[in-house]
Amino acid sequence: xxxxxxxxxxxxxxxxxxxxxxxxxxxxxxxxxxxxxxxxxxxxxxxxxxxxxxxxxxxxxxxxxxxxxxxxxxxxxxxxxxxxxxxxxxxxxxxxxxxxxxxxxxxxxxxxxxxxxxxxxxxxxxxxxxxxxxxxxxxxxxxxxxxxxxxxxxxxxxxxxxxxxxxxx
Numbered sequence: 001x002x003x004x005x006x007x008x009x010x011x012x013x014x015x016x017x018x019x020x021x022x023x024x025x026x027x028x029x030x031x032x033x034x035x036x037x038x039x040x041x042x043x044x045x046x047x048x049x050x051x052x053x054x055x056x057x058x059x060x061x062x063x064x065x066x067x068x069x070x071x072x073x074x075x076x077x078x079x080x081x082x083x084x085x086x087x088x089x090x091x092x093x094x095x096x097x098x099x100x101x102x103x104x105x106x107x108x109x110x111x112x113x114x115x116x117x118x119x120x121x122x123x124x125x126x127x128x129x130x131x132x133x134x135x136x137x138x139x140x141x142x143x144x145x146x147x148x149x150x151x152x153x154x155x156x157x158x159x160x161x162x163x164x165x166x167x168x169x
Contacts, residue, residue, distance in 0.1 A: 001041040001069065001081050002115070003057055004124040006143050008034050011133045034140035038147065039065035041073075041081070042120040047164050048155045049123070050074075053144055059091040066094075070101050082108045084115045119165055126163040127151065 037057040041050040050073045054061040070079065079101075083089050098107065110117050131147040153161040 001039070001065075001083060002118055002120045002124070003037050003039050003062075003086070004127070005057070006036045006038065006132065006140065006147060008137060008140060008143065010135050010137075011128045036140055036144050037061070038151075040120060040123075040151075041065075041069045042123050042165070044119060044165060047162060049151050051148075051151050053148070057088065059088040059093045062086075062088045062094055063097045066097055066101075070105065076104075078104055078106070080106045080108060082110065082118050082120075084110045084118060085112050122165065123154075123163050127154075130161060 037054045039052050039054060039062065043049070050069050052061075052065045052068050054064070088094060098105070115121060127147060127150050131150045132143050135146075137143050137146075150161060153159040154163060156162070
């Protein structure tokens with residue numbers, strides 16, 4: 001599980017252009033930066049996602065996502081959560097919430113500054129490549145809508161837009 005942030009400044013990726021032409025991506029206007037945060041849990045066995053969108057990224061929104069993930073989506077059975085060391089993951093309230101699930105959830109804490117070890121990071125890149133890379137939008141809601149479309153496609157077994165994590169060991 002992890003979080004990613006969406007803004008009106010699109011991630012820039014390499015792309016094909018005609019010889020002699022250069023693709024231009026206009027910048028957003030100065031001012032307050034609009035952003036949304038996606039909390040996500042990647043089911044490694046099924047290549048599916050559980051997610052919530054929040055305006056802030058803090059202990060309260062992290063706990064809300066835990067409830068979505070562990071109470072609504074996976075109410076029984078064993079779960080393994082791979083997590084980084086974000087401060088809101090280790091706050092007193094977050095640790096108290098996590099302790100409610102310790103009888104059926106195994107927590108794997110990544111070493112500090114090693115977030116690339118989390119398999120969901122590859123999914124975030126895939127998501128942003130499809131949903132918002134090299135595309136300037138006027139409203140953050142448009143970026144969120146595009147992103148949620150790709151997230152929904154991830155949960156459809158026949159979708160061509162799915163990200164499939166290699167399970168070759």
